[in-house]
Amino acid sequence: MIEAAKKNDGLSGAFLSLAAVIVALFFVFPIYWAFSQSLRNPLDTFTVAGLGIPWLHFTPTLSNWTDQLGTPETSQALINSTFISVSAAVLALVLGTSAAYAIARFRFERWKNRDITVWFLSQRVLPPVATVVPFYLTMRALGLLDTYLALILINATFVLPFVVVILRQTFLDLPVELEEAALIDGANHWGAFWRVALPLAAPSMAATGLIIFAFTWNEFLFAVTIGSDKAITVPVHIAGAIDTRGVQFWFMGVRAMTAIIPPVIIALIAQRYIVRGLTLGAVKG
Template identity: 55%
Template sequence: MRRRTSPVQAILIGGVMVVALLWVLFPFYWAFVNSIKKPADTFRSGTWVPFLQFQPTLEHWVSELAILEIRQALMNSTIIALGAATLAVLLGTLAAYALARFRFGKSGNANLTTWFISQRILPPVVVVIPFFLIMRQLQLLDNVFSLVLLNATFTLPFPVIILSQMIRELPQELEEAALVDGANVFQAFTRVVLPLILPGLVATWIICMAFSWNEFLFALSLTTNRAIPMPVIIAGAEHTRGVQFWFVGVRVLLTMLPPIIFALLAQRYIIRGLTLGAVKG
């Protein structure tokens, strides 16, 4: 956008970019390449390129996906992510509309917004004890439902912030026109506002899914057996299986691929979400 880049600078910048990309991508490649090595190949050095340096195999993927425990965990993670994100977006969209279009006292809107944001500041370990005791009382320990509720709570700030900003950016005349035509506020909301914010709404839903999928502390504290999701499976594996590189590779990728794919789908809204609305990106 300014100043010409000299050839020396261009080389320097190119070099930095390559190093940065290698640094970021290496762990992913390492996980992938190990997941398709035969166990013996993981102990040999110089096995980086499949087919050339070693014969790749899908046997670990097949055998891991056949394990009942893993399938159950994938299923649990999916239920938690879908359920929590849907709940958060449902509650969050309504609140976002209220914050964008109505006034709550003199500085009520700003205060309410800050209050919703503060959810993301609260260290989860503060509330993990009461949640554990409450869920035990409700007999919801080791139940995916409890994790759906908690993850909905802690991802709620994303839809509230992102969508209230989006609604504020919409021209209000559209809703006014609908009201003049005899629609009520609910109809203006569902027929005019919702379709217009749909891309942002879907992106926010996806971001909430990614965060809920990755959540670990509550999952570790509240599940023991049936309801264990992928992050908890992974954390326990080291002690039962030792360090087997091929096995680590498969499980790590099974766990992190869904949230990574979600993130790429919702890329446009990620900066806005992660900075709680401060930077548009």
Template identity: 40%
Template structure:
């Protein structure tokens, strides 16, 4: 090969390499641009809620968005809840009511989510490891039966639950909401955990049984630790759904067990909606979920990677 042909080959290889690098950088920039755009869309409601809690009425109506540029932030929304720096140390009836309803939401959401994960994990383990037969129904039919409970809209169940809870004395009680919320999220937990247990090899349990463990022993000591990421993912999803539930909380409670979503929806008056108060209350309500999501992010990722969430 002559020197000119060799240099031509090197030039062509350089062009190919340069084109490949340009294509690679273009694709990466496009992907990150799309991800950044989607991040802005997802985080904008939180940003709007947080900034609106510091706006005055004219700022809300005019749609001012950037603090210290479009408007001067004020503590109007937080002052209405007794949570501003100048009212936090003063006795406030509204703040006491907020803390009471915050406690109601926390207790009912945490208890129902934990109970749903416990019961749903047992049901999902049975569906993934044993064969059941109830008439014409087999394991896939039973799994779909659980999922089908989500098809009915809540308004269809309103009257039956209202009559049932009145007869059982569960109206306006935390235990009533806990039981109802557990039933609400149980089908989702069962489907999530069934996929999680299905991804775990059965040889692990067989080895544990050979070593002398019982079925329950193998389930508690071998399977559950492996399925922990999926359980955490199911717990967080259940927590979000029960924390934000409004319909049954408004229907079945009145004073003692009222939750935060009901309080948020009540921020209206004769002069219209108090957007600043509603925004402050909403941000205070979603802040615990944000903290939980950040702290348990690694478990969520592991659960999704293991096929626990579809």
């Protein structure tokens, strides 16, 4: 569209802004609702009319938050999720970055570089339910059920394709001349990678690390299969909030918010890389 068409006349501009507000409200509402629930007294849960706006429809209280965050189970789940997500992200970055560099800079005649890329990528497309039973049995045989290690291993595997595919593109976008200059100056390939390419790829690595941290944080199928007690993660902890007395909506609100806030904030920080990350590098955002 030419500039004149792009700027819009007043009326359609107002219409578009209104549409944007409606769309935004639709996509924010559920998260807002969880937050609103977390501020209510149990009594207000089902009696509040309308949109449940604090102060207008009910008197908000922080007691659900203090109750829930004060329990050892909640802090345990938060610590576990953080530790497992960080470890899996670091592990996947270490393994994936060097593989991405290999694909971006070297020629693999027999397998073809793009087929290696697609091979890594296809791991991401596989249904995890296909590996959950054998993984469970293997971990049980090794005595690793309900351990951090088992969850770190499997999550690093799930996010590895992201690292390979995204960083491959990052390295391709870097000027190869810098590394060649280093090679001419007597560095070996390892030195060129470690001292020249890696520092330049650092921002992209950091963003990728954040995105895969969020993926691991949100993972549920393997978390509920492997970790039940000592290695309980935040989503598994939420699932445990349903007991014989039914769902306690006010506590559920708190737990939902504690689960949602970290990955969402991280995604906002890494915003610039999200489109590339989520399409596995196929679309540059």
